[in-house]
Amino acid sequence: MIRLIAAAAVLAALPASATEVEVAQKNKKFSTTAVKAKVGDTLVFRNDDPFFHNIFSLSDTQSFDLGSYPQGESRKVVLKKEGTLEIECAIHPDMKLKVQVEK
Amino acid sequence: MKPMVTLAALGAAAIALAAVSGADASRYDQYLRPAKAPEPADNIGNPARVELGKTLFFDPRLSGSNWISCATCHNPSRGWSDGLPTGVGHGMQVLKRATPSLINCGFNTTLMWDGRAPNLEEQALGPIAAAAEMNQDLPGLVSKLSAIQGYPKLFNAAYPGEGISEKTIGKAIAAYERTILSGESPFDRWRKGDARAVDAAAKRGFEVFEGKGKCVKCHEGFNFTDNGFHNIGVKEPNGEVDVGRFAQRALRVNYGAFRTPSLRDVALTAPYMHNGAYATLEEVVEHYDRGGDVTEHLSPNMSPLGLTAGEKSDLVAFMKSLTGKQLVVTLPHLPN
Numbered sequence: 467m468i469r470l471i472a473a474a475a476v477l478a479a480l481p482a483s484a485t486e487v488e489v490a491q492k493n494k495k496f497s498t499t500a501v502k503a504k505v506g507d508t509l510v511f512r513n514d515d516p517f518f519h520n521i522f523s524l525s526d527t528q529s530f531d532l533g534s535y536p537q538g539e540s541r542k543v544v545l546k547k548e549g550t551l552e553i554e555c556a557i558h559p560d561m562k563l564k565v566q567v568e569k
Numbered sequence: 570m571k572p573m574v575t576l577a578a579l580g581a582a583a584i585a586l587a588a589v590s591g592a593d594a595s596r597y598d599q600y601l602r603p604a605k606a607p608e609p610a611d612n613i614g615n616p617a618r619v620e621l622g623k624t625l626f627f628d629p630r631l632s633g634s635n636w637i638s639c640a641t642c643h644n645p646s647r648g649w650s651d652g653l654p655t656g657v658g659h660g661m662q663v664l665k666r667a668t669p670s671l672i673n674c675g676f677n678t679t680l681m682w683d684g685r686a687p688n689l690e691e692q693a694l695g696p697i698a699a700a701a702e703m704n705q706d707l708p709g710l711v712s713k714l715s716a717i718q719g720y721p722k723l724f725n726a727a728y729p730g731e732g733i734s735e736k737t738i739g740k741a742i743a744a745y746e747r748t749i750l751s752g753e754s755p756f757d758r759w760r761k762g763d764a765r766a767v768d769a770a771a772k773r774g775f776e777v778f779e780g781k782g783k784c785v786k787c788h789e790g791f792n793f794t795d796n797g798f799h800n801i802g803v804k805e806p807n808g809e810v811d812v813g814r815f816a817q818r819a820l821r822v823n824y825g826a827f828r829t830p831s832l833r834d835v836a837l838t839a840p841y842m843h844n845g846a847y848a849t850l851e852e853v854v855e856h857y858d859r860g861g862d863v864t865e866h867l868s869p870n871m872s873p874l875g876l877t878a879g880e881k882s883d884l885v886a887f888m889k890s891l892t893g894k895q896l897v898v899t900l901p902h903l904p905n
C-alpha cells in the first residue's frame with residue numbers, strides 16, 4: 467500500500483506537460499549543442515552512426531552512465547532536477563551537449 | 570561532330586573519377602590534411618615563436634640532468650618517437666607507456682594515451698617536471714633559461730613583454746609542435762587522382778580498411794583517428810594493469826581504453842600500441858583479426874574479422890602507403 471501511494475505521489479508531482487526531447491548522434495556530434503527542457507521531461511538519444519556511442523553525465527544536478535549502444539538504438543533519461551546538465555559521450559569526448567533544465 | 574566532343578569529355582570525366590577510385594569520389598576531401606593545425610587565440614604561431622619552441626624542444630638543458638631533451642624521446646629521425654616499446658627517461662628509468670609520434674599532434678583534441686592533457690601548451694610542461702621523464706622543476710627551469718645569454722632575446726622576440734615563464738615556455742613549444750605535420754604520401758597522391766601512386770595491394774588494402782576490417786570505425790578522416798577512446802583488448806605484459814582512460818573518467822566503457830592513434834607515417838613508428846606490444850604492422854593486423862586478446866571491457870566495435878592471408882598483407886600495404894614525405898628538420902643552434 468505504502469509503495470503504491472508513494473508511486474502515485476511521484477506521478478502527481480510530474481508536470482502534466484512532460485515530453486520527450488529527441489537528440490540524434492550523427493557524425494560524432496549531437497544534433498544540437500544546447501537543449502532546454504523541464505523537470506520530468508525525457509531526453510532520448512538516438513545513435514545514427516555506424517559505430518557505438520555512449521551517454522553519461524557527471525554533473526552535480528544529476529549523474530548517470532547509460533552505457534554504449536549501436537546504430538539505430540536509443541537510450542533515455544528522465545530529467546530530475548533543475549539546473550545545467552553537461553552530457554557527453556565517453557568514447558568521443560568531443561561530443562558535448564548542454565541541457566538547461568527548468569522547473 | 571559535336572556529340573563526339575561531348576562524349577570525349579564524358580570519357581575524360583569518367584577516367585578522372587576512376588582514378589580516385591577504389592572508394593567513392595565524393596569522399597575524396599575527407600582524406601586531405603588541412604593546411605594548418607588549429608591554434609588558440611593567445612598563441613598564434615609566427616616564425617619567432619616557432620624558432621624559440623624548436624630551440625627549447627632540442628635543448629637538453631630543459632631536463633634536470635641537462636642530458637634529455639624532448640627530442641631524445643620524440644626523435645624526428647624515428648618518426649618523432651623512439652623506436653622503443655616504452656619510453657626511457659631520467660636515470661634510464663623505463664616508462665610504462667610508449668612514446669607517441671608527434672606528427673599531426675596539433676590536430677588531436679586531447680593528448681596522451683589516456684587523454685589527460687587538454688592542449689599542447691599545458692602538455693609541454695608535463696614531461697619537463699615529471700620525475701621519471703626530464704626531472705626538472707619548473708621554477709628552476711625559468712631561472713636556468715634566464716641565465717643563459719641568448720634565451721631572453723629569443724623570448725622577447727617571440728612573446729614581447731611576457732618574459733621567460735612556465736607559460737611562455739609551454740606556448741613556444743606548442744607553437745613549434747603545431748608545425749610537425751605529415752607530408753604528402755602515395756595514398757594522398759592516389760586520392761588526388763594519380764592511379765599509379767600506389768600499387769594494387771594498397772588499393773585492395775584500403776577497401777579492407779573501410780570494409781571488412783572495420784578499421785574506419787575508429788581510424789577515420791585525414792588523420793585516421795576519431796579522437797576517441799577504445800579498449801581494443803591489448804594484453805599487458807606479465808599481469809600488469811593499465812586502466813587507461815578510466816583513470817581520467819571513471820566510466821565502464823573507459824576501462825582499458827586508449828586514445829586512437831593516427832596512422833599517418835605509422836610504418837615509421839614501430840613498436841605499436843600504448844605499451845609497445847607489437848613489433849610489426851603484421852602483428853597488429855593479426856591482433857585485429859583475432860578480435861583482440863582481452864575480452865573484458867572490449868569495445869563492441871571489435872570482433873574476429875576472418876581475414877584471408879591476402880587481405881592481411883593488403884592491409885599492411887595500405888598502411889605503408891600512408892608514409893609521407895618527411896619534414897626536413899634543421900637543428901637549431903642552442904644559445905650559450
Ligand SMILES: [Cu+2]
Pocket residue numbers: 494518519520555556557558561
Ligand atoms: Cu560517441
